[in-house]
Amino acid sequence: MNANPLNLKLVNKKEVKQMIDAAIDQHNKNATLISMAIGFSLLGFYADGLLRVVEKVTAT
Numbered sequence: 001m002n003a004n005p006l007n008l009k010l011v012n013k014k015e016v017k018q019m020i021d022a023a024i025d026q027h028n029k030n031a032t033l034i035s036m037a038i039g040f041s042l043l044g045f046y047a048d049g050l051l052r053v054v055e056k057v058t059a060t
Helices: 013-059
Strands: none
Touching: none
């Protein structure tokens, strides 16, 4: 009995591990960039709001 009747290219455990590691690395890179963009945006909004409050306090 043939384990691969359709003659498909099967991957071994080492190749699967490498593919999973590459996918995890790519995900971590993307997540880092997205988190950085969100963080800088929120920091900008916080700084803008803080400066507006300080401006109102000093104006009165």
